[in-house]
Amino acid sequence: MSRKPVPLPPPKERRRLRETRSLSQEDVAARVGVTRETVRSWETGRTDPRGRKRDAYAAFLVAIAREPAPPAEASGAPEPPAPEPPGAAPDRPAPGPPGPARGDGAGPPPRHRPGAGRPARGPRASAQRSTKPPLAGQVRHSHAPPPGGTSPLNAIAQPAALLKSFGRRHAADGSLLTAERAAGLSADQAFDRLYGHSAPALVRQTYLLTGRRTLAQESVERAFHQAWQRWPEVAVDRDPAGWVRAAAYEYAMAPWHRFRPALRRPDPPPASPEDHALLDTLLSLPPMHRRTLLLYDGVGLDLPETAAETEASTPAAAYRLLRARRSVAERLPVLADPDALHQGLDRLARGEKLQPPRVAEVRSGCERRTRFWTRTAIAFTVLILGATALTLRTAPTAYEPPEAPPETVRGVPPRMGPGPLTDERLALRDLLREAPRAGPHRTHPELR
Template identity: 50%
Template sequence: MSQTSRGGDTAPPSTATALPTPKERRRLREALSLSEEQVAEVMGVTKATVKAWETGRSAPRGRKREAYVKLLRTGPEPSAAPEAPAASATPAPPASFEAGASAGKPTPAPSGNVRPKAAAKGAARPPKAPARPEERLRPAPKKQEAGPAPVSVPGSASVRGPEPEPGPEPEPSAVAVPGLTPEEAFDALYAHASPGLVHQAYLLTGRRALSREAVEHAFHHAWEHWPEVAVDADPVGWVRAAAYEYALSPWHRLRRAHKHPDAPPAEAGRRALLGALLALPAPYRRTVLLYDGLGLDLPETAAETEASTPAAANRLLYARTVIGERVPELADAEALRQRLGTLVAETPTATLPTARAVRGGSERRARRMTRAVVGATAVLICVTALTAATAPTRYVPEVAPGQTVNGVPVRGGPQKLGEEDVELRDMLRSRPNPGPERLVPAAG
């Protein structure tokens, strides 16, 4: 697989049609107090399509792209906005949006239907500086905590968490560094992210072999879709999502090698925390690890887990409650955050195959799948051709055998002898002189 990345050869999109990143699309929609159903109604698409746009699985094109960018900039038109007051007017987007659109993270202007907190947060955010090429493969900086502050979520309770400070955002072409071949960029991403991802997958599953297998599978998948990963704004997040999905698949319970977790750690604190994590359902476990362990904010956690922001907040509250009941010293959210952050930041000790071996395994698997599909197609074609050649040209129905209907014997021959008939026939055949004695000829 030697295809080159298309991130550096394609001209950047114009400012008028520059799409924000998937996580920023979700944040802008929530800042405008719009639901997915309302956006789908305005755009003339389904709710599933809007969800796919916000998770990065697809992107609008053509006129829908322009309409979607305009909707995220200024909100819906007054006639199409649901329950919009007649006095509220939508102002034109400021120059800061035009400057940030090319970086993939536009900042909307505060309008009449924007919540005060979201408007203040957007106004206080400083302009983002473009990331240097050597910083593109580095992970996002850890959220700086300025004391626990409530994170308000519509329709759910407040979640105590740190108020993150704005940090440098990666450019859309996160791994498309000029001068690097796709193989070199993949090797750099693998060397940077794979050890930490193995450690995180172990915290989610409690199985070391499964965690290594999940990370290797995720990088196989990333190399197969490298043109998409190379231009992604967060390539580490792309691979992390694939590794988490594979590691938390319920089908691994049917495999004998991964049926039971590994032996717990010897340290009592680590053993108690790992047991509390494994006692949670998989979505709750993943949510608390992303939010409290990796330091993602609530919208990013919800987007990566493919859940709404209120659902992610409720999962986080429930996970903290369960962990606090099982480990009393971690009942405080700040203590849990510090413990999980320390646990995630530990130096991993997993031994992994080289990046070249992972790329070769991905290419071999792709070739095997291609050959299997071609072989199955050829067999199907041969079977179809053989069936068409040997099939009869017309249908001749078979003559059904005769049957007795209401005691009427079958025409065309004697009936089959029953048991009594057979006994009578054998008795008559066994007697030498069945007739009267007077008819038997006398010897002369």
């Protein structure tokens, strides 16, 4: 009788539990008895532990979840809010209470300012971070700032607004399965709701990531194909929109697209010179730097969430973000401020009138693709079974030794052809022709 596997939290929750205790992946690997690459694949969701490793990993997560959180001084939390820089507006409104992270679009819209409803992050939001989960707003890690300088985690200024063109964040404390059960929605209706909320913004995000309109639409369609094929898994995920976004980004940034003949020529640039310059600057960045910049300054993810989606450590994601901002500021000094950069990305995304295909076409196309590959797999299986049966039918049932290779026989005189007849043989031939008779005389004739 098979044993039921031990339940594990989602991959993002595993990483959050580790970071709240200021543990590195090497520490977890040493406790569980695996390598660092294995822990990384567990936290990104690529693989799941099995057997005894799964039991040990689950027990470790339960143990660190029951431990009290370390104080802010020992966890490397940012310092208290810094004073406002000179020249700042004195009547700047205080940040409002943090709304639900990654909601389904039902949260209150921004009122007087685009970033009024967005949870603040960065050095100025330490007082507000105490009301949010550690992963969503407070970075706890074991890397201390370098001597004589500022840690890259604290040097990042958060953009002030998260505009609608990039899409609002989705709830991180629930799942679509719970929502659809509570609302009485079917799987098709829940999928249509996720698609209608996330697909338009995701197409524009993917365009900023690749600079190609057709590839952006194709990437989003493929991502939702995968989501519909694995809907039971996506529906219970803590961030369904993030699951689809990661799939779309991975497909859009695949290196084999450069070999496609249809994508060898660049797309027409945007009409505005400012948007053209910004798009060229984005495409000049390394792919991972570009993705980190888009996730943090465009989509509005937290730094640990950005690191988790790009499969990097939090300090590495911070360095990538700083380098990407520095490269953009060198080519476009106007966008050196994070708020201006976010507004520029929003303007560039709004300038492209990209629309994803209709949700009914996506679901039907996914089902057609699934039926095609299923039938293809069945046909190949039948072909292999037929070839195997034919081989078993025609194969010999007994051992047949192979023929020995030919060898040259020496010492035998060569075979000669018939030569001219002698007089005695000529006489014997004439006698046999003249007297044709049977009997021993015919067999042993005598010469006369």
